[in-house]
Amino acid sequence: MNTEIVCVVGARPNFMKIAPIMAAFAKHGVKAKLVHTGQHYDPAMSDSFFEQLGIPRPDVNLEVGSASHAVQTADIMRAFEPVLDAECPRAVLVVGDVNSTIACALVAAKKGVKVIHVEAGLRSYDRAMPEEINRVLTDQISDLLFTTERAALTNLEREGVAAERVQFAGNVMIDTLRAHLARAVPAAVTLGGLPARGYAVVTLHRPSNVDHEATFRALLETLNHVAETLDVVFPIHPRTQATAERFGMAELLARPGMILLPPQGYLEMLGLTREASVVLTDSGGLQEETTALGVPCITLRENTERPITISEGTNTLTGPHPDKILQCLADILDNGGKRGRIPEYWDGQAADRIAITLRTWLDTL
Numbered sequence: 001m002n003t004e005i006v007c008v009v010g011a012r013p014n015f016m017k018i019a020p021i022m023a024a025f026a027k028h029g030v031k032a033k034l035v036h037t038g039q040h041y042d043p044a045m046s047d048s049f050f051e052q053l054g055i056p057r058p059d060v061n062l063e064v065g066s067a068s069h070a071v072q073t074a075d076i077m078r079a080f081e082p083v084l085d086a087e088c089p090r091a092v093l094v095v096g097d098v099n100s101t102i103a104c105a106l107v108a109a110k111k112g113v114k115v116i117h118v119e120a121g122l123r124s125y126d127r128a129m130p131e132e133i134n135r136v137l138t139d140q141i142s143d144l145l146f147t148t149e150r151a152a153l154t155n156l157e158r159e160g161v162a163a164e165r166v167q168f169a170g171n172v173m174i175d176t177l178r179a180h181l182a183r184a185v186p187a188a189v190t191l192g193g194l195p196a197r198g199y200a201v202v203t204l205h206r207p208s209n210v211d212h213e214a215t216f217r218a219l220l221e222t223l224n225h226v227a228e229t230l231d232v233v234f235p236i237h238p239r240t241q242a243t244a245e246r247f248g249m250a251e252l253l254a255r256p257g258m259i260l261l262p263p264q265g266y267l268e269m270l271g272l273t274r275e276a277s278v279v280l281t282d283s284g285g286l287q288e289e290t291t292a293l294g295v296p297c298i299t300l301r302e303n304t305e306r307p308i309t310i311s312e313g314t315n316t317l318t319g320p321h322p323d324k325i326l327q328c329l330a331d332i333l334d335n336g337g338k339r340g341r342i343p344e345y346w347d348g349q350a351a352d353r354i355a356i357t358l359r360t361w362l363d364t365l
């Protein structure tokens with residue numbers, strides 16, 4: 001088969017985005033191959049998503065693994081270039097904002113291969129976030145940009161990206177959520193029974209929260225306070241676990257009411273989130289998933305690149321500040337939190353819209 005598009009995934013949040021895109025490409029006759037950079041490699045961070053979401057096995061795995069940002073990005077670029085030389089695709093499609101996204105987009109752009117970015121135009125306007133650098137640069141070198149919310153087009157216009165290169169397609173991650181909701185693993189199964197007083201789901205892995213000892217300690221102490229009211233279900237990211245041990249904070253994770261879990265599969269996480277009283281997180285994806293599910297979300301960051309989750313959804317920003325977090329939690333427990341509504345085009349059809357556009361676009365190249 002002559003490959004038309006090489007699709008790239010690397011890290012956990014990429015997998016739920018590529019799943020509906022690969023399915024829609026098969027349905028609409030777009031000839032695609034899948035490259036996994038190997039940025040995430042533990043079975044719980046990678047393989048389980050392929051199995052649960054029915055993503056085709058990657059045609060190529062670059063097996064780059066973990067390293068500093070510079071080394072990881074460079075390793076992906078070196079390994080990806082020969083794949084493009086062998087496949088000669090007409091375009092490379094990247095999703096999201098991880099190091100694999102910018103690395104492969106940059107290789108393609110320098111070789112004169114068209115770049116397609118799905119989830120373009122999101123901006124936190126916080127350049128201290130590695131993902132913000134990846135987003136800004138990827139969008140600058142992309143030929144076709146698909147957005148998840150209307151504010152993204154305004155961000156792109158401000159950066160000089162021509163409007164005719166941008167299409168508001170909707171949210172592919174929500175395609176996956178809607179497609180798999182009925183198969184979500186009940187929380188009682190994952191937890192071996194439901195906590196009688198309800199529970200909060202917590203995820204934490206941003207460098208700004210876990211790499212600074214004082215911030216990280218204050219956050220864990222705040223979670224210990226939360227655990228006085230609700231069980232705290234905490235599927236812990238490997239870097240967060242490692243940092244807690246390095247800072248000598250493992251004891252704060254073992255306090256009463258803290259339920260520590262290894263990284264969860266997609267269907268387990270979806271079940272846990274759907275049934276939670278509240279989610280506390282610094283993840284981008286969970287801000288959107290809680291909005292789609294109507295579950296209150298407290299985002300432990302000062303900013304978000306997904307403002308629609310605040311203006312229309314169930315999300316509230318507190319930063320890592322204990323007083324704000326506990327006040328927000330009290331409001332949610334008192335009155336149920338923001339009601340929210342489902343944003344436009346978060347309707348399960350985003351990948352179809354992308355595939356239909358690409359089928360025509362490829363035919364005109």
Ligand code: UD1
Nearest residue numbers: 011012013039040041042045066067098099130131238239
């Ligand atoms: C990456 C993304 C981030 C995304 C997150 C989701 C970048 C810059 N960051 O951050 O945007 O929200 O993925 O998880 O791309 N590790 C393992 N097993 C794995 C993968 C990682 O143990 O399968 C550990 C390693 O110690 C590694 C650390 O986690 O050094 C960080 O992994 P890395 O991919 O560099 O960044 P994340 O923090 O996962």
